[in-house]
Amino acid sequence: MEIRELKANILAKNFDKFYIFVGEEQQVARVYIDKLSEMSGAQINFADSIMDVVNKPKSRLISLPTLYVIMDDAEFLKNEKAWAAIDRAIKDDIVVFWYTSQDKRNKFWKHFADRVVTFEKLDNRILKRHMNMLLSDANKDKLIEVCEGSYSRILLELDKLSNYQTYTWNLRDERERDGGQYWCNECLKTLLSDGTIYRPANDAIFDFVEAVLDRDVEDAYSLLEEAYECGEANMVLLSVLYTNFRNLLLYQTDKDNCGLSGWEKKNVSFAKGNYSDGELIHALRVLRKCEAGIKTGRMPDDISVHYFLVNVI
Numbered sequence: 001m002e003i004r005e006l007k008a009n010i011l012a013k014n015f016d017k018f019y020i021f022v023g024e025e026q027q028v029a030r031v032y033i034d035k036l037s038e039m040s041g042a043q044i045n046f047a048d049s050i051m052d053v054v055n056k057p058k059s060r061l062i063s064l065p066t067l068y069v070i071m072d073d074a075e076f077l078k079n080e081k082a083w084a085a086i087d088r089a090i091k092d093d094i095v096v097f098w099y100t101s102q103d104k105r106n107k108f109w110k111h112f113a114d115r116v117v118t119f120e121k122l123d124n125r126i127l128k129r130h131m132n133m134l135l136s137d138a139n140k141d142k143l144i145e146v147c148e149g150s151y152s153r154i155l156l157e158l159d160k161l162s163n164y165q166t167y168t169w170n171l172r173d174e175r176e177r178d179g180g181q182y183w184c185n186e187c188l189k190t191l192l193s194d195g196t197i198y199r200p201a202n203d204a205i206f207d208f209v210e211a212v213l214d215r216d217v218e219d220a221y222s223l224l225e226e227a228y229e230c231g232e233a234n235m236v237l238l239s240v241l242y243t244n245f246r247n248l249l250l251y252q253t254d255k256d257n258c259g260l261s262g263w264e265k266k267n268v269s270f271a272k273g274n275y276s277d278g279e280l281i282h283a284l285r286v287l288r289k290c291e292a293g294i295k296t297g298r299m300p301d302d303i304s305v306h307y308f309l310v311n312v313i
Contacts (some may be wrong), residue, residue: 003042003115006032010039013088017087018095020112022102025118027152032117033069033096042067042094049073050082050097054089066093072100077108121149132158146192146199157197161188164196193222204230205237206267209244215313222306233292234304241308242287244268249280285310 001019009015015036021029037044042065047053053068076082076097082089102109102118109116112147128140131154135143147153165180165187187250191197199207208223227237248268250258255272257262275283286308299307 001115003032003117003119003306006117010035013039015040016115017090017093018097018115020097020099020116021119022099022116025119025121025151027098027155028122029098029117029119033067034097036094036213038065040067040094041065043070045161046071047200050076050086050089050095050301052091053095067099068093068095070095073097073099077106080107080111083108083111084271087288098252122151124149125152127151127154129152132161132184134181135188136181136185139185139188142192143188143197146197148200160191160196164191170282193219195226199226200230205232205240208237209240210270212241212309212313213244213248213268213274215274220313224309235303237305238287238294238308242284242291244281245283245287248272248275249284250276252280259304279312283308286311 008020010032021032023029033044036042044067047068047070050070050073052071063109070076104110124141124144127144127149129135131140131143143154143157147157161184163174165184168187169183188197192199204223204226208220208227211219211223216298224237244267247258247260247264248271250260251265251268252272253271258265260268290299290304290308294304
């Protein structure tokens with residue numbers, strides 16, 4: 001079942017006896033469960049298994065419909081006899097089987113293919129429409145990237161941002177003349193740099209490299225420590241730095257015939273002009289010196305990246 005079919009089903013109050021939800025975007029799945037509850041008038045109740053639902057005694061005095069949500073019912077996945085009886089077993093209630101993962105080799109998923117609603121990650125354009133309007137478009141992209149496109153994580157980090165923005169509101173200065181836009185974006189920058197907003201290890205590496213290309217000394221050292229905390233090796237950092245400084249040199253000297261892909265161009269285009277061609281060549285030589293020094297034992301591994309920063313940025 002497509003999500004649009006589920007939506008039409010709910011709006012028309014044409015409810016199935018049971019649904020099967022799966023997919024990465026659990027926050028969106030929760031939105032549809034809440035809407036099912038609202039439109040059907042059924043109260044949400046979490047259960048451990050379908051057997052708990054069908055064997056639960058009903059009150060003779062009060063018979064209110066219930067929307068049962070069952071998380072990862074492994075027994076139901078394997079019980080083929082129960083598949084055939086499920087429609088008859090569910091009386092006046094609605095059941096949502098909610099699975100956090102899916103193995104399509106399992107017969108269950110083939111048997112119920114027309115019942116499964118898959119909640120994939122939302123498109124970036126849709127995510128942006130649900131984000132704080134005070135954030136710049138670039139910062140929305142940044143937050144989506146940091147949260148790896150997860151709407152659930154984005155909502156969590158936006159809540160942190162909102163609370164921090166409110167708490168620090170009185171610290172704003174005379175630049176605050178745009179209804180909060182400046183301060184909102186500054187708060188996001190602070191929460192990203194101090195680690196309050198979590199970012200994956202790989203993201204920390206590339207943010208570190210971006211800060212170096214941007215010649216932002218404070219951010220570069222802060223993000224370097226973050227990369228270390230995530231367990232990144234100096235040789236990996238030097239390798240990523242070398243690739244990006246080389247690409248920037250190629251882009252800066254002849255962007256139309258540099259041989260870089262569109263993605264590679266995008267990753268370095270913002271830094272054009274931050275370093276002269278001579279400085280970029282010098283940076284590449286220093287990186288080679290650091291790499292060779294580590295391999296030959298002439299340079300301690302733990303000072304290699306710091307040596308590069310001191311001599312280049």
